[in-house]
Amino acid sequence: MDVDIDLKQTGPLLALRGISKRFSGVRALDRVDLDVRAGELHVLFGENGAGKSTLINVVSGTFPPDEGTFHFGGEEIRHLTPQRARAIGISPVFQEFSLVPSLTVEENLFLGREVSSRGVLRTREMRKRARALIDELGFDLDPSQRVDDLSRAHQQMTEIAKALLGRVRLLILDEPTASLTERETGRLFELIARLKSQNVGLIYVSHRMREIRALADRVTVLRDGRHIRTLDAATSTDGELVELMTGRKIDLLFPTIAHKPDKVMVDVENLTLTDGSVRDVNFYAQAGEITGIAGLVGCGKSELIRAIYGLEPMASGVVRIDGLRYEFPTPRRSLKHGIAYFPANRIAEGLALSRPIRENASMTGLDLPAFARFGVLRQAAERITIAGIMEQLQLRPPNIERTAGALSGGNRQKVMLGRALTRELTVFLFDEPSVGIDVGAKLEVYEFMKRLVEAGAAVIVVSSELPEVLALSNRLYVMHHGRVAAELKGAEKTEQNVLASFFRDHLAAEVA
Amino acid sequence: MSDLELSVAAKDTGHTRWLPAEWLWRAMLPIALVVLLLGFAAVDGRVLSPANLLNIAQQTSYLALFAMAQTVVILTRGFDLALGPTVSMVSVGTALAMAGATASGHDTTTVLLAGLGAGFGLGIACGLFNGVVIALLGVNPFVATLGSYNIAIGVATTLSAGRPVQGVPGTFSQIFYGGNIFGVPAAIAITVAIGVVLQLMLARTVFGRSLYIIGTNPRAAAVAGLPVKRILVLTYVLCSALAALGAIMMTARTGSGEPNLGGSLSLQAIAGAVVGGTSLAGGRGGVGTAVLGALFVTILSNGMNLTRIDGYVQMVVLGAIVIIGVLLDRLRLERRQ
Numbered sequence A: 001m002d003v004d005i006d007l008k009q010t011g012p013l014l015a016l017r018g019i020s021k022r023f024s025g026v027r028a029l030d031r032v033d034l035d036v037r038a039g040e041l042h043v044l045f046g047e048n049g050a051g052k053s054t055l056i057n058v059v060s061g062t063f064p065p066d067e068g069t070f071h072f073g074g075e076e077i078r079h080l081t082p083q084r085a086r087a088i089g090i091s092p093v094f095q096e097f098s099l100v101p102s103l104t105v106e107e108n109l110f111l112g113r114e115v116s117s118r119g120v121l122r123t124r125e126m127r128k129r130a131r132a133l134i135d136e137l138g139f140d141l142d143p144s145q146r147v148d149d150l151s152r153a154h155q156q157m158t159e160i161a162k163a164l165l166g167r168v169r170l171l172i173l174d175e176p177t178a179s180l181t182e183r184e185t186g187r188l189f190e191l192i193a194r195l196k197s198q199n200v201g202l203i204y205v206s207h208r209m210r211e212i213r214a215l216a217d218r219v220t221v222l223r224d225g226r227h228i229r230t231l232d233a234a235t236s237t238d239g240e241l242v243e244l245m246t247g248r249k250i251d252l253l254f255p256t257i258a259h260k261p262d263k264v265m266v267d268v269e270n271l272t273l274t275d276g277s278v279r280d281v282n283f284y285a286q287a288g289e290i291t292g293i294a295g296l297v298g299c300g301k302s303e304l305i306r307a308i309y310g311l312e313p314m315a316s317g318v319v320r321i322d323g324l325r326y327e328f329p330t331p332r333r334s335l336k337h338g339i340a341y342f343p344a345n346r347i348a349e350g351l352a353l354s355r356p357i358r359e360n361a362s363m364t365g366l367d368l369p370a371f372a373r374f375g376v377l378r379q380a381a382e383r384i385t386i387a388g389i390m391e392q393l394q395l396r397p398p399n400i401e402r403t404a405g406a407l408s409g410g411n412r413q414k415v416m417l418g419r420a421l422t423r424e425l426t427v428f429l430f431d432e433p434s435v436g437i438d439v440g441a442k443l444e445v446y447e448f449m450k451r452l453v454e455a456g457a458a459v460i461v462v463s464s465e466l467p468e469v470l471a472l473s474n475r476l477y478v479m480h481h482g483r484v485a486a487e488l489k490g491a492e493k494t495e496q497n498v499l500a501s502f503f504r505d506h507l508a509a510e511v512a
Numbered sequence B: 001m002s003d004l005e006l007s008v009a010a011k012d013t014g015h016t017r018w019l020p021a022e023w024l025w026r027a028m029l030p031i032a033l034v035v036l037l038l039g040f041a042a043v044d045g046r047v048l049s050p051a052n053l054l055n056i057a058q059q060t061s062y063l064a065l066f067a068m069a070q071t072v073v074i075l076t077r078g079f080d081l082a083l084g085p086t087v088s089m090v091s092v093g094t095a096l097a098m099a100g101a102t103a104s105g106h107d108t109t110t111v112l113l114a115g116l117g118a119g120f121g122l123g124i125a126c127g128l129f130n131g132v133v134i135a136l137l138g139v140n141p142f143v144a145t146l147g148s149y150n151i152a153i154g155v156a157t158t159l160s161a162g163r164p165v166q167g168v169p170g171t172f173s174q175i176f177y178g179g180n181i182f183g184v185p186a187a188i189a190i191t192v193a194i195g196v197v198l199q200l201m202l203a204r205t206v207f208g209r210s211l212y213i214i215g216t217n218p219r220a221a222a223v224a225g226l227p228v229k230r231i232l233v234l235t236y237v238l239c240s241a242l243a244a245l246g247a248i249m250m251t252a253r254t255g256s257g258e259p260n261l262g263g264s265l266s267l268q269a270i271a272g273a274v275v276g277g278t279s280l281a282g283g284r285g286g287v288g289t290a291v292l293g294a295l296f297v298t299i300l301s302n303g304m305n306l307t308r309i310d311g312y313v314q315m316v317v318l319g320a321i322v323i324i325g326v327l328l329d330r331l332r333l334e335r336r337q
Helices: A052-059 A082-087 A105-109 A123-137 A152-164 A182-197 A209-215 A238-246 A301-309 A331-336 A346-350 A357-365 A379-392 A409-420 A439-454 A466-472 A495-511 B022-043 B050-075 B083-103 B108-136 B141-160 B170-178 B186-204 B206-216 B218-223 B228-254 B265-276 B287-306 B311-336
Strands: A014-023 A026-036 A041-045 A067-072 A090-093 A170-174 A201-205 A218-223 A226-232 A264-273 A281-286 A290-295 A314-321 A339-342 A427-431 A458-463 A475-480 A483-489
Touching: A014 A052, A026 A041, A026 A052, A026 A067, A026 A201, A041 A052, A041 A209, A041 A238, A052 A090, A052 A170, A052 A201, A082 A090, A090 A152, A105 A123, A105 A152, A123 A152, A152 A170, A152 A182, A182 A201, A182 A209, A209 A238, A218 A238, A226 A238, A238 A439, A264 A301, A264 A458, A281 A290, A281 A458, A281 A483, A290 A301, A290 A466, A301 A314, A301 A331, A301 A339, A301 A427, A301 A458, A301 A475, A331 A339, A339 A409, A346 A409, A346 B218, A357 A379, A357 A409, A357 B206, A379 A409, A409 A439, A427 A439, A439 A458, A458 A466, A466 A495, A475 A495, A483 A495, B022 B287, B050 B083, B050 B186, B050 B206, B050 B228, B050 B265, B050 B287, B083 B108, B083 B141, B083 B228, B083 B265, B108 B141, B108 B170, B108 B228, B170 B186, B170 B228, B186 B206, B186 B228, B186 B287, B206 B218, B206 B228, B218 B228, B265 B287, B265 B311, B287 B311
Parallel strands: A026 A226, A041 A201, A041 A218, A090 A170, A170 A201, A290 A458, A290 A475, A339 A427, A427 A458
Antiparallel strands: A014 A026, A014 A067, A218 A226, A264 A281, A264 A314, A475 A483
């Protein structure tokens, strides 16, 4: 091709027209149009199940559209495969990582496109190029480390580096900051700016308003697989975007919760975990209030509640539940003690995706007489109970015999919440409760917490979303490097104070 | 610009589109069974004779038990390579116990109870060993049962000195082989009864439900508070107990304790389970798939025997069947996604 891209500046880099895609009868995309210009960052905005991931999968060649046209760089593209997409410069970074855990960072970068001469790998050459790329990106990443030794944030960086190796004309980022720290996010934003100046087009999927504000040139809103509108980011308001996304007005995102702190339900003394992710932590949570734990990725906040529930081994320290010492926790015993845990990763730790919603919801209650007698399931009672619970939680559609895998992120979280309603519980541990779910479902999760607290339960919320923990919690712990850096309540509970407690710690570390 | 104009792109680009629908997958095996049976019958008419059909049913009832045993562990993403040697060991142990009890002058009931006790005892011990090594010590099921495969062969051969163990009382064979319930031969009746009970257990009990959940997502099962380790140990015990029952029935048929009884049974049982549609990825399968798979494998080897296909060639076919079964399962999973 002898036509230079710059000459084609008038036409968009990527032009999709009337793209439709069905999955076993369900219309995931319905005649969607999308233009992405070179040098533009184009945000895809929509609730889960709106068709964002299907659309980026179509663009990156994972599966073909049922109908519609696909033009890239002015040429019509048919029969796109992931390999071909990469070859013509379309490079996706998905939320689910495509890395091989047992290989090193640099081996992953060059996976499938190894540099070799006469069948012999040119390791040194590859190492040099990997090093150069990582330095250019400004990531704090060691190319010779194995991927399974890396934190999620570092795996995310590897994934991004992998996408940028070679010539990229269109970069697709699917919630890239979900597991990055503030500093790493800053680096990523600088990188995005540089890519834009090099005329690379970007498709960016995110739920975070702040990012959309900071980065977007244009925003395309999708709802129920349809293209709703494409707006200029500069001239649209947050409210407008959310309204377009949900199809209704959402005035207040966080409910007002009446906290009435009562007796101490969870009391942790000098807790240290075997892997050192939590060290000498003192912490308590009262009935009738939401206790928040904020902190950066990898600060030990998830590990803390996971240890209470019995998922991380403790080295030393004491945990008391309702005043009684609780030793050697396991999930099963925790549930019997009235403690529930809602995992951040619902696919890996939450649901059996190919089993029905009903079985997923009753899973934690199988030891109860309501669901089984002498080991024999009471199937009719199970159906009635679970149908009632899921109706109360407004599962859409309300069919509890569908598989959990067929549900959107928000509905999956509802199944997890439904589990908690199958038995008597007093302590609720939420690990990143709103990750991967849309605004509407978020609101329902918050309402659920509100009902729990107002009914006298102790609720602990661990979250990397600062606005979320600030708004929900009555008392807020800030964790940093495995320790509690601050405990904030009332008027002290501000974003500034939270950030300051990280900062203080950094200073202390530098002095030491 | 003309290249922006609409033109409907090719619709047939779905690379998984050619894979058949779910109902066709289900119908595939029954169709294959009929085709297989008619195919062999075309070569040798005796295949469809009443005597041979009864023979197939009898043969299937043993293999179906073993395939069910294998299915139970495969449901949890497990595996029992040691199933065949377990059968040999149980056969030898049962015969030795009965021969010993007879020699020391006990009455028939005591002799039979001694045999059953030894047989099931050895089976359960074997399952407990596998279960503890796999679930509690965290050894990969493939490796763990490859180890117990050799242990069981060693035990069976040592106990029997490598020779058939004589002294199995006639009553034992009469009950577990010669006997019949309303005209149905004992082996078939026992397998049907066990199949019904097992299916009820899988579908209607907490234990059965747990097997499917653990097989689908073991971590989620643990987080949800299911006693995963305990259930896994029980699963291997159940598997080996079913194998022991099959071994007792086969010992009744041969009339002696055979140290080589289980020779190719591990592979046959796996073939039965996998061909029937039990997924090695866990969480899919049941009694129905095990029985259909066992029927398929039995008809295949029965037909190959009658049409005088060389025994070693039969081994090649069986091995290929297992691999094809696993490949089909993978295609099926791909279609679902």
